[in-house]
Amino acid sequence: MHIELRVYTGLEKYVGVRHGEMTTVAIDGTLTIADLLHRFDIPPAEVTSALVNGRHKELDYRLQDKDRVSLFPPVGGG
Amino acid sequence: MSTLSPLQEKRYHRNTQLPGVGDEGQLKLLQSSVLVVGAGGLGSPAAYYLAAAGIGRLGIADGDVVELSNLQRQILHFTADIGRPKVMSAADKLVALNPDCHVVTHHCAVTAENAADMVSQYDLVIDATDNFPSRFVLNKACLVTNKPFIHAAVLSMAGRVMTILPNQGPCLRCVFREPPAPSAKTTFELGVLGATPGLAACIQASEAIKYLLGLGDLLVNRLLIFDALAMSFEVVEVLRDTDCPDCGSGAQI
Numbered sequence: 657m658h659i660e661l662r663v664y665t666g667l668e669k670y671v672g673v674r675h676g677e678m679t680t681v682a683i684d685g686t687l688t689i690a691d692l693l694h695r696f697d698i699p700p701a702e703v704t705s706a707l708v709n710g711r712h713k714e715l716d717y718r719l720q721d722k723d724r725v726s727l728f729p730p731v732g733g734g
Numbered sequence: 735m736s737t738l739s740p741l742q743e744k745r746y747h748r749n750t751q752l753p754g755v756g757d758e759g760q761l762k763l764l765q766s767s768v769l770v771v772g773a774g775g776l777g778s779p780a781a782y783y784l785a786a787a788g789i790g791r792l793g794i795a796d797g798d799v800v801e802l803s804n805l806q807r808q809i810l811h812f813t814a815d816i817g818r819p820k821v822m823s824a825a826d827k828l829v830a831l832n833p834d835c836h837v838v839t840h841h842c843a844v845t846a847e848n849a850a851d852m853v854s855q856y857d858l859v860i861d862a863t864d865n866f867p868s869r870f871v872l873n874k875a876c877l878v879t880n881k882p883f884i885h886a887a888v889l890s891m892a893g894r895v896m897t898i899l900p901n902q903g904p905c906l907r908c909v910f911r912e913p914p915a916p917s918a919k920t921t922f923e924l925g926v927l928g929a930t931p932g933l934a935a936c937i938q939a940s941e942a943i944k945y946l947l948g949l950g951d952l953l954v955n956r957l958l959i960f961d962a963l964a965m966s967f968e969v970v971e972v973l974r975d976t977d978c979p980d981c982g983s984g985a986q987i
Contacts, residue, residue, distance in 0.1 A: 674964060676966060704910060704912070704914045704918070707970070710955075712908060712909060712911055712975050712978075728894075730918035731888065731889040732887050732914055733887060734772050734864035734865075734887060734931065
C-alpha cells in the first residue's frame with residue numbers, strides 16, 4: 657500500500673523534498689496521519705491542516721491505499 | 735453613470751483594452767464595492783490595485799495605528815504617518831491615487847458582533863487580516879451574507895491565496911479547521927519579506943476584479959500556495975467538507 661505525500665512551507669526539511677514535491681510513502685498495516693508525522697519526525701504543532709484527497713482530515717484518520725496527503729504548517733500573517 | 739468621461743477613458747485605457755473588460759466592464763468596476771479588512775502588508779497592495787483599477791467604493795477596516803516596524807511592507811503608509819490610524823493614512827493615499835474611488839474607513843477591529851453588518855455593505859471581501867480569529871469571523875460573516883471572500887496569509891517568504899464563494903466551493907474552515915497553536919511562530923519571530931504579502935495581495939486583487947467582471951477561472955476548489963525562497967507556486971485541490979463547522983451540513987448559518 658502506498659500514499660502520495662506533499663508538504664509545504666518549512667515542512668520540506670523533515671521529509672527531504674522540495675516545496676510541494678510529491679513523494680511516495682509505503683505503508684504496512686494501518687497508519688494514521690499522526691503516525692505519518694511521527695515517521696518523519698514532524699512535530700504535530702507544526703501541522704495546522706492535513707488534507708487527504710483535498711478534504712480536511714483529523715490526525716487519527718487511517719490512511720488508505722493511494723491517498724493523496726498534503727500537510728500545511730501554521731501561516732497566518734498579513 | 736452610463737458612460738465613461740473623457741478623463742476616465744484615458745485613466746482606464748489599459749483596463750478597457752483587456753479582453754472582456756471594455757467600457758462596460760470599467761463602468762461595472764466603478765459601480766462595485768470591495769471591503770479590504772486589514773490595512774497592513776496584504777491590505778496595502780490589495781487596496782492600491784483595487785483603487786487604481788477604479789473600484790467605485792472601497793472599504794478599509796483596521797483598528798490599528800501606523801508603527802515604524804510596519805513600513806518595510808505596509809506600503810500605504812509613509813514615515814510621516816506613524817501614530818495615525820491606518821485607515822486614515824490609507825484613505826489619503828488611495829483618494830490621491832484615484833479620486834473616482836470613494837474610500838470608506840472603518841476604524842475598528844472586525845468582531846463577531848460587527849462583521850456581518852460591515853460585510854453586507856460590500857460586493858466582495860478581501861482577507862488582509864493577520865490572525866486566524868479575525869479570519870474565522872469574516873469567513874462566517876461572508877457565508878451568512880453570501881459574499882465572496884478572498885483569503886490570503888503569509889509568513890516569512892511563503893504565502894497562500896484561496897477564493898471562497900459561499901456554497902460553490904470550500905470555505906476557509908473546510909481547509910483550516912482550527913487556529914494555529916498559541917506556540918506557532920508569527921511574522922514577529924520569523925519575519926516577512928515585504929514583497930511576500932505583495933505577491934499574495936496582487937493575486938487577491940486579480941481575483942476580486944475577475945469575480946466582479948465574471949472573467950476567467952477563480953481559485954475556487956484550489957489553494958494557491960507559494961514559497962518565494964524556492965520561487966515555487968503550487969496549486970492544491972481543496973474540496974468542501976460536509977463536516978465543516980461553518981458551511982457543512984450541521985452548520986448554524
